[in-house]
Amino acid sequence: MAVYTDITDDELAAFLGDYDLGQAVAFKGIAEGVENSNFLLETTTGRFILTVYERRAKPEDLPYFLDLLTWLADHGYPSAKPIADRSGATLKTIRGKPAALVEFLPGLSARRPTVAHCREAGEGLAWLHLAGEGYPARRANDLGQPHWASLFSKHRKDAEGLKPGLAATIDKDLAELALAWPRGLPSGVIHADYFPDNVFFKPDGKFAAAIDFYFACDDAYAYDIAVTLNAWCFESDGSFNITAARALIAGYERRRPLSPAERDAIPILARGAAMRFFLTRLADWGSTPAGALVRPKDPLEYERKLAVHREGLSLFGAGA
Amino acid sequence: MAVYTDITDDELAAFLGDYDLGQAVAFKGIAEGVENSNFLLETTTGRFILTVYERRAKPEDLPYFLDLLTWLADHGYPSAKPIADRSGATLKTIRGKPAALVEFLPGLSARRPTVAHCREAGEGLAWLHLAGEGYPARRANDLGQPHWASLFSKHRKDAEGLKPGLAATIDKDLAELALAWPRGLPSGVIHADYFPDNVFFKPDGKFAAAIDFYFACDDAYAYDIAVTLNAWCFESDGSFNITAARALIAGYERRRPLSPAERDAIPILARGAAMRFFLTRLADWGSTPAGALVRPKDPLEYERKLAVHREGLSLFGAGA
Structure with missing residues (x-):
């Protein structure tokens, strides 16, 4: 459980301004991932996860991870596809920290796997x-x-x-x-x-x-x-x-x-x-x-x- | 930010068994509310917030709060309406703790109010x-x-x-x-x-x-x-x-x-x-x-x- 970064309305609006995803209608920090802050973001066009990279993940490694997610999605694997902004970038910055927007995937994790x-x-x-x-x-x-x-x-x-x-x-x-x-x-x-x-x-x-x-x-x-x-x-x-x-x-x-x-x-x-x-x-x-x-x-x-x-x-x- | 209670798949399925809301398709702890644990629950029929009451809220007060939320919603006020189970109950139990399901309300809080x-x-x-x-x-x-x-x-x-x-x-x-x-x-x-x-x-x-x-x-x-x-x-x-x-x-x-x-x-x-x-x-x-x-x-x-x-x-x- 972790949300380390607070995002203000203005920061969120500025961030979304680089995309064609409409306006934010809901934004909630979610208790998922220990290393990074994750937010469920709903806009007028869809649902997304905003990840703000906090610790351990080295900034120079982030393109490897995001390009891998894009590769996997393009090859039919069900992982969260990064959303590119208007200029084609998936790795962005919010509040001075690296951040990325990925599609929201429905599904439940198994808390006690059978x-x-x-x-x-x-x-x-x-x-x-x-x-x-x-x-x-x-x-x-x-x-x-x-x-x-x-x-x-x-x-x-x-x-x-x-x-x-x-x-x-x-x-x-x-x-x-x-x-x-x-x-x-x-x-x-x-x-x-x-x-x-x-x-x-x-x-x-x-x-x-x-x-x-x-x-x-x-x-x-x-x-x-x-x-x-x-x-x-x-x-x-x-x-x-x-x-x-x-x-x-x-x-x-x-x-x-x-x-x-x-x-x-x-x-x-x-x-x-x-x-x-x-x-x-x-x-x-x-x-x-x-x-x-x-x-x-x-x-x-x-x-x-x-x-x-x-x-x-x-x-x-x-x-x- | 707080999620104090972990809910297993079986507990969630048993809880939902009392309602006519379909099956769970997504379930995420959300960083909202300091006193209670809150989860965003999506089922095949809609989206809800599951609140598990942890501290401070006295069990004997919970009917006051839940009935008030029902009253307000019935009088047109935009607050989260509690969802009654098949027997008409809104105050339920999960993992031995009091809990309630309410409708999900879209909307953004203002982190820096103007x-x-x-x-x-x-x-x-x-x-x-x-x-x-x-x-x-x-x-x-x-x-x-x-x-x-x-x-x-x-x-x-x-x-x-x-x-x-x-x-x-x-x-x-x-x-x-x-x-x-x-x-x-x-x-x-x-x-x-x-x-x-x-x-x-x-x-x-x-x-x-x-x-x-x-x-x-x-x-x-x-x-x-x-x-x-x-x-x-x-x-x-x-x-x-x-x-x-x-x-x-x-x-x-x-x-x-x-x-x-x-x-x-x-x-x-x-x-x-x-x-x-x-x-x-x-x-x-x-x-x-x-x-x-x-x-x-x-x-x-x-x-x-x-x-x-x-x-x-x-x-x-x-x-x-």
Whole structure:
């Protein structure tokens, strides 16, 4: 939940003056996205989401994200298409901050995903990977495996503060991940943050759309599946739901079958994906000032997922 | 900005099962209202706001508020009409909390009200006072003048903490307000929280609607004007904009002319209205835990307004 920027009537009117979208008739801050401020904007011609980029998203990366959204929409993928102003620009400024207007997508996110949701989400993810093929811009995964050790070195104390002994455990994990990390898997544009909040379903439960592409980058497709398994297939008691995980992968394979190398890699990728979210939550935990408007997410949720993956997942075992 | 309650898909579906509104197609927490959680709900048949009552609003008061909203809508006033379920109930429960569904009202609030907005807002307030006539339920103003001294007695230390010497100044104010507080003014249903956030305008700048009636009560109509003057007519530098104030009252009188006694009372009522918001902000300031998701509003903003009103407003003076 976050709305960091207040937009005045005059600022909104000036912003809309660059577009042919009519006048604003409703404008509401929405509790969606932690990194940016999002507003639901209704004009006399339609409904839109105005995103004001606040933190983490580097200004130089914004054209990559917006052009990707345009590419995906032009290739039939249901993501929010950026709206160009009269001069053709999608990246704009409001209140001195970068901002963009995208179409409003209807759809509900699944707050407690079922196995059926996981299957649909998996299919939507494969669709995304296929739709992104040929996108010409490149963005390295700046939260990928090569960056974890250096990220952790800044937050060892915070880890010890959460749980004594944790820093040594994470050091060992990082070493094992570095040794075992798979290379050469099929790669391309990945979402990298395909959490239940960022996926919409239709009333009949079918996949509707994906949003919030502000971690998108180039990496292994199977790593995106691993992030998704961690985000969708753990129960609130910390147990891993293997039925949901298999459904997610089966849904994925409706559109894009996995190679044997990808299947073999998923357990270690899932462990690495748990590490990535543990580390960024740890960093946010240590750096969020008291009294901030956003409560940081609990790093220990991902430390528990990491512990599950240390034991090794067996998704495709005999008799599975 | 506030969304305190997370609603799962199943909870939403069960809630909607009591209505004839079709299925949910979009559901977004909105950054509106500090006291309650608000969600924009779109179904296959229309758009609605779901309010989950969290704090301050006492459960026993909710029928007063919801019946008032129904009354106002039935009398042609543009406020959000509660939607009754199949059994005729407007006050419902979701996640064990009281909740209600109301129609979605389009309109933009004025983040920086102009003199023209003040005129329109004034007219909308008078319309509300007239539309509320005859509403049969009663609710005393539990934040009215008789309650201020006792409220302040609990927060004297917080006032001293904000500004040394402030507690004695407030004590003197409270004594003067108690002596001078006008009685017997025309009274009825007042909004009591008619801030710019709670008033919508059409694209042409005309008054569109008022929302958030959860402080509504019985009190003097002119006290509601006084609350409104404080909320709309101060500049960000702390100065009182007499032109905006006169426009607001002129707009009001388009619908409901003020009696001489009401005009004479407005300066002391405005001082009291500043005291009321100073005191509740002071109470929230002292009681908001570090790390809360909502940043309390600055009590000193209203202490500065109080200081302006100590000098006495002259709204209707000779040559005005």
